[in-house]
Amino acid sequence: MTDATAQTPKIRLTNVHKRFGAKHVLQGFTLDVMPQESVVIIGGSGTGKSVMLKCILGLLTPDEGEIEIDGQPTVHLSNSDREAVNAKIGMLFQNAALFDSLSVWENVAFGLIQGKRMKRKAAKEIAIEKLAQVGLGADVGALSPAELSGGMRKRVGLARAIAGNPDIIFFDEPTTGLDPIMGHVIDDLIVKCVKEVGATAISITHDMPSARRIADRMAMLYKGAVIWNGPVAEIDRSGNDYVDQFINGSADGPIQMELRKL
Amino acid sequence: MNPLRAIGAASLRFLAATGRLTVFALSGVGHCIRPPIYPRLILRQMVDIGYYSLPVVGLTTLFAGMVLALQSYTGFARFSAEGAIPSVVVLSICRELSPVLAGLMIAGRIGAAMAAELGTMRVTEQVDALETLSTNPIKYLIAPRLLAGVTMLPFLVLIGDIMGVFGGFVVSVYKLGFNEQTYLINTWNFLEAQDVISGLVKASVFGFLVALMGCYHGFHSRGGAQGVGAATTNAVVSASILILIANYLITEMFFAT
Numbered sequence: 312m313t314d315a316t317a318q319t320p321k322i323r324l325t326n327v328h329k330r331f332g333a334k335h336v337l338q339g340f341t342l343d344v345m346p347q348e349s350v351v352i353i354g355g356s357g358t359g360k361s362v363m364l365k366c367i368l369g370l371l372t373p374d375e376g377e378i379e380i381d382g383q384p385t386v387h388l389s390n391s392d393r394e395a396v397n398a399k400i401g402m403l404f405q406n407a408a409l410f411d412s413l414s415v416w417e418n419v420a421f422g423l424i425q426g427k428r429m430k431r432k433a434a435k436e437i438a439i440e441k442l443a444q445v446g447l448g449a450d451v452g453a454l455s456p457a458e459l460s461g462g463m464r465k466r467v468g469l470a471r472a473i474a475g476n477p478d479i480i481f482f483d484e485p486t487t488g489l490d491p492i493m494g495h496v497i498d499d500l501i502v503k504c505v506k507e508v509g510a511t512a513i514s515i516t517h518d519m520p521s522a523r524r525i526a527d528r529m530a531m532l533y534k535g536a537v538i539w540n541g542p543v544a545e546i547d548r549s550g551n552d553y554v555d556q557f558i559n560g561s562a563d564g565p566i567q568m569e570l571r572k573l
Numbered sequence: 574m575n576p577l578r579a580i581g582a583a584s585l586r587f588l589a590a591t592g593r594l595t596v597f598a599l600s601g602v603g604h605c606i607r608p609p610i611y612p613r614l615i616l617r618q619m620v621d622i623g624y625y626s627l628p629v630v631g632l633t634t635l636f637a638g639m640v641l642a643l644q645s646y647t648g649f650a651r652f653s654a655e656g657a658i659p660s661v662v663v664l665s666i667c668r669e670l671s672p673v674l675a676g677l678m679i680a681g682r683i684g685a686a687m688a689a690e691l692g693t694m695r696v697t698e699q700v701d702a703l704e705t706l707s708t709n710p711i712k713y714l715i716a717p718r719l720l721a722g723v724t725m726l727p728f729l730v731l732i733g734d735i736m737g738v739f740g741g742f743v744v745s746v747y748k749l750g751f752n753e754q755t756y757l758i759n760t761w762n763f764l765e766a767q768d769v770i771s772g773l774v775k776a777s778v779f780g781f782l783v784a785l786m787g788c789y790h791g792f793h794s795r796g797g798a799q800g801v802g803a804a805t806t807n808a809v810v811s812a813s814i815l816i817l818i819a820n821y822l823i824t825e826m827f828f829a830t
């Protein structure tokens with residue numbers, strides 16, 4: 312208890328609200344992520360998990376609430392300060408969001424060349440190395456993103472997210488669309504990023520076996536707020552009906568009951 | 574329903590949109606002159622706009638010059654004023670037809686392509702991805718397009734001027750029986766620097782407008798493929814209208830006495 316309060320959280324979201332017109336997506340989202348911790352967010356589709364990550368990155372501005380990174384409030388940063396903050400963060404987008412005007416290796420090296428002003432040749436070497444880490448050969452580097460399968464795009468997105476050795480990494484559904492074996496490889500890679508490089512990670516996933524492998528802590532998002540949050544070992548005895556239903560993937564439970572009412 | 578309220582709401586929406594566009598344009602221009610600049614991207618846009626539009630602009634202005642000679646001949650022959658044809662052709666081409674036709678063609682070719690490309694980047698989150706990779710999307714995507722538009726349209730219009738005059742020359746000499754030398758001398762003698770310069774100024778402004786509309790609508794598109802389609806249409810229509818309005822204003826600036 313004393314330990315957790317003494318240390319500044321790497322990322323702190325306090326009572327964050329986000330609306331799109333009448334749709335109230337985040338309804339008081341509160342979460343602390345400690346340095347070098349790997350937190351997995353679970354929750355149904357469309358509950359605002361991706362929106363939450365975009366709020367932290369400043370791609371969306373919350374309507375209410377505070378977001379801090381390393382103790383620094385980030386909601387109303389100037390452009391240059393925001394760039395400095397985002398330079399510490401790597402992001403894997405849900406649909407990879409690769410630049411289709413660039414080749415695969417240029418995608419992976421983008422942050423190095425544009426953000427960190429590295430020489431193209433040096434950046435290419437790192438890009439090839441990162442591609443190898445996600446199980447893609449150097450020959451893939453020369454292809455254009457349009458020539459890749461969905462799973463390969465995801466892995467290129469992952470390589471791009473970790474290329475700059477970021478301090479904080481967000482993984483939006485990293486294993487969706489991958490076969491189980493490649494999913495496992497990616498899980499190991501995420502664990503390695505967190506454990507060896509000392510990064511702080513927030514991952515979003517629907518894949519419970521994968522979530523158990525990569526998480527130190529899990530948080531369940533329901534109706535725009537965190538309804539349960541605890542160490543991964545305790546997820547099976549959370550005593551929360553929503554969590555139990557979600558992790559068991561059962562059709563019966565409080566979540567569906569409320570869907571029926573609509 | 575209160576009609577005043579509807580008018581008020583529409584005016585507010587219009588003012589808000591104008592304000593957003595102005596802020597967007599200013600920040601785009603600001604990024605053109607502040608480092609870092611991206612020579613590679615600027616060059617690619619310049620080639621796209623300048624080089625690959627040459628056939629379109631060349632053909633339209635060539636035929637415009639040809640039809641102009643033919644039409645003025647049928648009119649002027651009634652007053653035995655055929656001698657005015659070279660000057661009519663060169664003045665109309667340089668002052669009006671070449672810039673306006675090139676502008677409208679580029680609006681269709683480049684404005685639409687810009688809106689579609691940026692719109693797709695927006696809805697597939699590539700614009701968001703740029704920001705997370707410490708790259709300002711306005712600087713990386715918008716500034717090179719604005720720069721290329723402003724610089725390449727005058728080049729195209731210059732080519733258009735030559736093609737248009739050439740079209741008029743061909744029709745006059747080979748169809749209407751003009752003497753080659755007299756035609757060229759008359760063309761040259763009537764042309765003043767201001768005629769060409771006003772056309773190039775127009776071209777620069779039109780290039781800016783086309784790039785701005787393509788970028789603005791593409792950059793702010795939302796809602797998947799349908800949104801990108803709407804952005805493309807809006808970019809072409811708004812650029813075309815703005816070109817015609819700007820054309821009048823610049824003409825008045827140069828030639829109203």
Ligand SMILES: Nc1ncnc2c1ncn2[C@@H]1O[C@H](COP(=O)(O)OP(=O)(O)O)[C@@H](O)[C@H]1O
Pocket residue numbers: 331336355356357358359360361362363
């Ligand atoms: N830019 C946006 N404009 C309007 N609505 C949005 C936008 N982004 C997300 N939403 C809405 O917010 C809700 C949550 O989306 P999202 O965070 O992507 O869900 P998920 O939890 O599956 O990642 C969805 O209902 C979606 O329609």
Ligand SMILES: [Mg+2]
Pocket residue numbers: 360361362405483
């Ligand atoms: Mg999502």
